[in-house]
Amino acid sequence: MLKIGCHLSSSGGYLAMGKTAVSIDANVFQFFTRNPRGGAVKPLNLEDIKAYNAFAEENGIAEVLAHAPYTLNACSDKAHLRRFARDTMADDISRLENVRSAMYNFHPGSHVGQGVEAGIDMIAAMLNDVLFPEQKTLILLETMAGKGSEVGGRFEELRAIIDKVMLQDKIGVCLDTCHVYDAGYDIAGDLDGVLAEFDRIVGLERLHAIHINDSKNPFGSRKDRHETIGNGSLGLEALKTVINHPRLRHLPFYLETPNELEGYKQEIALLRSIYEAE
Ligand code: FE
Ligand code: FE
Ligand code: ZN
Secondary structure, eight states, X not given: OOEEEEEXXXXXXXXXXXXXXXXXXXXXXXEESSOTTSOOOOXXXXXHHHHHHHHHHHXXXXXXXXEOOTTOOTTOSSHHHHHHXXXXXXXXXXXXXXXXXXXXXXXXXXXXXXXXHHHHHHHHHXXXXXXXXXXXXXXXXXXXXXXXXXXXXXXXXXXXXXXXXSOGGGEEEEEEHHHHHHHTXXXXXXXXXXXHHHHHHTOGGGEEEEEEOEESSOTTOOOOOXXXXXXXXXXXXXXXXXXXXXXXTTSEEEEOOSOOHHHHHHHHHHHHHTOOOO
């Protein structure tokens, strides 16, 4: 069965997200761990998480993907922002350890003129500070569009970060279809070729999640503006090929398209309808 869901508001807590997911026929979902543009976080509610864990088990909800705030930048040029990134990630992970089948996705960072090499070093240093051996939560580096000074627009950059991480079994990758297409990986024209390149450089065994988005901008634009499914430069056929690809079809897919809940429900139904039986 296709694992498909979307980004949900976390304002009502975990159980509320689980119920919302079920109501739109999603069996996975994503959410922000805290205010995405600030960093403020609500008190940890273990009762809610416990209730959610039971609900998820009963209702067949698989991997949930917690998204770090956009303000988390491990390779800022300001020490207090690097500290904020490290403390935020450490706190997010410790909370997520309570949540059933949780993974944590973050944007590697923007080096703000310090250079890709320096950025990679700082991102890996943060990961080496916060990851711990007993940790269950897998940490995913998101593939980026490469706008501005973003690190992670090239597969080689993700590889370089992973190479510097000590606890390598704690780290993986989340591929965003809009981002990689905008970054210049032609998943519409040559998905097999892009996946072969990903496999050679990063390793497909490191790929644990897909953000399934169409793109408002053309191939290679380095823009990062998501479009609803089938209405962008990727198009429905390309996205159909992605969800059905033998190397990808078992992964959880998360929609981050510009939609309200009803739109997400329709996109989930659409993608389920074009998912082919094995
Ligand atoms: Fe993201
Ligand atoms: Fe994304
Ligand atoms: Zn994006």
